[in-house]
Amino acid sequence: MVSNRWTHGNTTVYNIGYHLVWCSKYRRKVLVGNVEKRLKELLAKKADEIGVSIESIEVLPDHLRLFVKAPPSAAPHWIVQQMKGYSSHELRKEFPDLKSRLPTLWTRSYYVESCGHISEDTIKKYIAEQKNK
Incomplete structure (x- = not known):
């Protein structure tokens, strides 16, 4: 029986998961409709690029929740930085309305x-x- 619980690297066997949450700036309810759909696509693309697996995602109007699996070399701060930076840049480029409503898409915290x-x-x-053994 093969288990999907562990990931095998060259020198490591690991099972590292992170529950991540971050909010839109001023908790504005901008993560709806086409923005929500595109955000999910962008996060999936970036996760694939950085070697992280999104196990679960829920986008609410003013924040999002992710459960990701990551290799030991990927620090949680780096994962969040990559995903927030990329998604903010792309969404603000594709949806100019976001630029006029918010100075930045995301809060600095998570x-x-x-x-x-x-x-x-x-x-x-x-x-x-x-x-004792």
Whole structure:
């Protein structure tokens, strides 16, 4: 039985997931209609370019939520920076209305939480029990 839980690299086996959230500037409800559709396309393209897999995405009018899987070499800050920068540049170019309504598309902040198959408590317990073996 083959599991999709792990990704195998040349020297690593990993399962790294991040829950990412970021908001439009001033929480303006601009991520709707064609902007929402195009945003999803742009994020999928950029994720593919940087070697990140989007497992789940939900775009709401004033923010978006992503669950991504990434290699150990891709820091969460770098992933967010790449996706926010690229999507902002392209959307503001394609939808000039966004330029007139907002000084920038995204806020400077974001939320990130690492997600894995094993809970934090399980890992702590496993590590603590190793000395007794």
